[in-house]
Amino acid sequence: MPRPRLPKLIATDLDGTLVRSDDTVSAYTHQVLDRVKAAGVPVVGATGRGPRLRELSQRDLPHADYLVLGGGSHVVDLRGSDSPVTVHDQRLEGPVAAALLDDLSAEVGPLLVMVEGLDHQYAPLWGDLDPDWPWPQRVVAMPRTESLAGPVIKAFARAVDLTSDELLAVAQQVIPPEKASVTQAGLGFVEICPPGADKAAGLAVVVEVLGIDPAEVLVFGDMPNDIPMFGWAGWGAVAMSNAHPSVLTLANEVTLSNDEDGVAVYLDRLFS
Template identity: 35%
Template sequence: MVLPRLVATDLDGTLVRSDGTVSDTTRAVIEALDERGVPVVFVTGRPLRWAEDVFAHVGAHGLAVVSNGALVWDVPRDLPWLERPIPVDVGLAAAERIRAVVPGAAFAVETLAGIALETSFLERYPVPDGSRRGPLPEVYDAPALKLLARHEELAPQEFWDAAEAAVGDLVTITWSSTSTLLEISAAGVTKATTLALLCDRLGIEAGEVIAFGDMPNDLPMLAWAGTSYAMADAHRTVVEAADHVAPGHDDDGVARVLATVFDL
């Protein structure tokens, strides 16, 4: 096996343990690969405000793909390297279409400034103080890195299928939550397409990438990478799609695979 030149890994359910930590074992593997000049790129659905929790482990390359590919963050400079947002008119049109076919849908938007929510959007995690709430046309007043759609009655796959049929020509829809939360990006924006842009900058081809993930939002990245691993506790569609299965995220699965592949 030719050694990969870049590691792409999801965070939650993949690199990060259930308690939200990055283990000492995983940190040691990331540092060892960084010393060898092998970038370990975090490719996450997390918004910037949550991704910052792991930026201490980004390494010398300094880049992290967040918001499912809508943003590449330059960690050392604390600036965006690439933004791929949803224009306001497109996002509002998508929301109208989804609400028409799935009454009861509620929406929120993620931007560099943070999250803004419709009053009916029931967030599962605390939102930053000062986050705006109101009708979507009022709070969605700038291009969004992600448009979030939540439903309190439908199952995730049912909601996704209905939304995809309604707006698949306008935007890209995926999900990574155990609750019914759709994560909507601009058309053509996925973890894979943005990772490809980053790799092009580094002179690395898809066949030289090893990727890890656990949820449907990881599927494009796993399909694009030359070698792909699903976590043992991943969503069934991810296990079916990946080349290999790694131990679970609470068992340092990513680190254990990488230690074997690179003979660390």
């Protein structure tokens, strides 16, 4: 059976997908998403950014009906006129994360670890001060036992002598999926998240509320943390031309890069 001409929901990653390398979203992209919303199709931002970056994510994607944050562990309903409503919030127990990091370190050597533990706007990360951390948000030096004393949103881990892909391959062997979900989002770190938390799981929360079948969902992405939603969305999974090789392999289609407004170009054609 041919798929419907238009999807019933569109979900897009932000960094490296909708957002350009200069951290902006073009006027053209906003205009196209205005047309998508005018056509009655809900838009969801699906990002690895934690809930502490909700306001930034809303500014980048003001058209969003929902935000799937933290790589799928936190889902926010933005449809109301009042404050956003959290409809899903899953945390990873800190002592569990600490034990998993010890297991991973036993395989690869010392790890540099930062913890995302707070969800208020622009809250700092905790842990090791990493000179290569690419974002402006603060990192507060804190012993690992203290930063992982309670539930956390995720932990970032980096091994000095391994690429993020190499570390991820080891982490996927060492860390049981029932203990934590592991991925990487192009930041140079492996991300250790709550078990079962990924973008597909976050989007599943949204479509259940809206009564939409995953077969009617179109998604856009560029990094390994987008892979779960590529396998879940049935209408189509579109990779950016700048995407990670593993994402390009799984995509139904490839659009232009994020710096060439690839999401907007694809949707402009689809909704014309």
